[in-house]
Amino acid sequence: MKNIASIFGILAFVILSSISNPINAQVDDEKASITFLFVSKDVEGTINDLKTDIKIDESVVSNSYMKGSVGVTTIKTGNFLRDGHLMWKKYFYEKAFPKIEFESTAVSEENGKLIVTGILTLKETSKTVEIEFEKNGDSLKGETTINCYDFGVKIDKNRDDNEVKVYFDFPMK
Template structure:
């Protein structure tokens, strides 16, 4: 009997360990974005420097959560002059707002994977967003669209810079 209890306890511990909080693999994680420029061209870029915690237990979504940030100064559109301008107070103001963060409030199962709802904070503004995502091989892949002006990013962009930004979040956990 004692042997069975020991085996059951060991199995329980190993199951709980597999659902333990994980950290973001900063080197492998990125946020890709696309935005229109001059209404005729699309600018693509990335952010890196993602850090935070990732706690996803597909058997217990109510107790799962994410708290992840990216370094706003890592913006890269493969145009150094544009990237430096995007870092200024005309757009991201990275000296004042160095991080873009997401903190989940809920995670639910969906037809194509999952959806997380939470608070996206950028440029000192916090908004509730929903991010549909999949999770395979320790990789969270989510997509969403935001209006950059809702966050006060590049408010004076006028017709030169589109308002809608498409984001793809790739978060690898370890």
């Protein structure tokens, strides 16, 4: 009888441990992609040199976090001259601010989607943004909209014409 109680105790420990263990989701940075659309100009592009540190705890989503950065010089819009101009001090100023960084402050779940709130630092400005992620197979797909004018990157003089939609595709290892 003592052996049966021990077996049930071990089994209960194993089951409870597996339920509460976080999933350390590692993004395959080599296969991940971030694309964007500068809405008013209908200009699409990519940004690379992604470095991530992500933990998704499916049992307690609020224990999850996302942290990452990309290299400013990897911004590509399909126009070599425009890409070069974007590195100037007036825009991204890659010499002083070579990275765009994000670190979550909260992760929640709504209707099966992960809502990641965090601080986006672009150029010399940090602001709170929200990214909505959805699990798609072995990948996290996300989307957010920012206004680059708010970060000191004023492509157009009118603030409303500086909206950028950003799309994330993070395959997991």
